[in-house]
Amino acid sequence: MKKYSILTLFILTFYSASFELYAQGCVAIRQFSGLGNAVGQGNILNKGEWNVSANYRYFKSFRHFRGTEEEHNRLTDHTEVINKQHGLDINISYAFSERLYGIVSLPLQYNERSSLYEHNRTDRHTSYSKGFGDMRIGAGYWLLSGEKAQKGNTAIGLGIKFPTGDYAATSTFYRGPESTPTEMTVDQSIQLGDGGTGLIVDFQGLWNIGSTNFWYYDGFYMFNPKETNGTLTNRSRPNEAIMSVPDQFALRTGVFHAFEKIHGLGASLGGRVEGIPVHDAFGGSEGFRRPGYIISVEPGVSYMLGNVTGTLNVPIALFRNRTQSVTDIENSTPDNEVHGDAAFADYLINFTVAVRIPKKVKEVFNSL
Template sequence: MKKYTQFLFAIAALLLLEINANAQGCVAIRQFSGLGNAVGQGNILNKGEWNISANYRYFKSFRHFRGTHEEPNRIEDGTEVINYQHGLDINISYAFSERLYGIVSLPFQYNERSSLYEHNRTDRHTTYSKGFGDMRIGAGYWLLSGEKAKKGNTAIGLGIKFPTGDYAATSTFYRGEESTPTEMTVDQSIQLGDGGTGLIVDFQGLWNIGGTNFWYYDGFYMFNPKETNGTVTNRRRENESIMSVPDQYALRTGVFHAFEKIHGLGVSLGGRIEGIPVRDAIGGSEGFRRPGYIISVEPGVSYMLGNLTGTLNVPIALWRNRTQSVTDIENSTPDDIVHGDAAFADYLINFTLAWRIPKKIASPFN
């Protein structure tokens, strides 16, 4: 029974591999994950064991929102901005003890952005960015041990996000009536990094709520004290000419069910919120940003075979809000309220493949 309970916790814990705050569109700066995605199996690792995971994420953003109001005419008129974003995070965690773990997360990205307004406003063209993103390292600690943790546990963690991604990536734009090829910095939404060093505070937890059912929760907040990064936005308003370095956050919770008759199979259903605040918690908030958030319902499925586990989560957007930014407020007058828009996705695809490596090296299928 004890071994079976540990198995259930193992597959349920993989739900914690999925948190990422790319906000499914232009609101977020880039593909970005909290440290939770690298330590989802932390509560099943014994001292000296490793967990290696690869998390792939994809979305297409194209629905424009100003506040919570969608602007369907953008699609009807063919003027919508379309972002295709692919991200791959290689995550390595190590258990220094049954309660203390360390993490390294290495992100890679490939992004495309299709628009009219950034070019000659008549013909649609595509800009690109690809490469290494902002690396994260951190550590966490499970609050309970031994018998106290047999029903569940909660971990808290701290991490650092380093500005290793290119935050001034360029691509070819086609400008003016003659569509002259011009090398310029790409939009903030597909930059590979933000140029700031961030502090990440995160948590994760998993509790048995009866039988083979579990309650899970995890989230993070990234403090980005740096105000702007010096990268030009190519926007007309002076106070929006340089890119901001904003905070980011995400929160998830839900229920996981493991099937007793189908060994290794589990399903989940939960909710999540992710986004960028209007103002940073620490430091200034000037420069251009697209603040906002998405609330999504998040179904998922996972399957474990030996030490190898695959997990698929597909958050589906229910509520999208492009909030008024600091520069929007500064540019507004009583007779002219400025409120920028942003493009959001309908859904996000998250797929994770994780391998728990015991002290004694074994095949993934042992």
């Protein structure tokens, strides 16, 4: 296998799916909070070429954590909250040059949330949300070119998250002793957007560490200056009545190996951490949020055939922490510490298909 083909496989494998983030439960990390989808593509695409990818994700969250301690009784008592989330992102990237690239991400979501406490606390019911999420648009730039980039490269990027997703989605809830159907806003974890315009700063890179092995890394932070979005939470505490618009962050690194004897096949093993901070970097941090983070090991496999690459990654949770929020701290007293909980998933299924559109194909199409 030629070194160029290995690099192509690596880049399409990891940066077609890079930071297609997801909420692995009640800690509401929105999918595609970062812009890593375009990383690398600008480095292998010629000027004027495109890459189109579709990413599907699914997870089921049901394990409750308060801090780092799991509340096992929630499962035995059958009081756990169960979130099932499906996401499909359509991503389009374009190479302005061998170093400068742009990307647009259009997310779709379908979510289910099953609980007792949001209804009559006796019978389990399910609330739903579906539709467009928050769109992202951005650009990045590779720091090295030519011979300097033969062994590796790093890109930096900037992007904007637009509040295109419904951040006040409603569903039917069954309230009171008579289970009266009532239309209410759904929980923050399955809202389609957060209602804020965010600034995304990210970085990503890869380096050859011998033969067909590569070290990859990427990370981002999304600044959400808006404090609250006006959406009711239906919670009893006054300072938790309105939903917060939180920042988000993630970091990912690992090793990718391309199999020389099986052309197009690659495998990876890495780790990732992602979450929501207690306090935003800019703007206020009031309103209801579930801050926390999750650390996962991330095995993956990919296969490239021509200009089409398929990738399957399955992040598996190793450590989960629902940190104490601003409102938790405000509601605490010397005799009673308030520390909310959150439900997390054990794993996530993340599948991507990416299609590289060479410039010559576009020229043929334009000539018709």
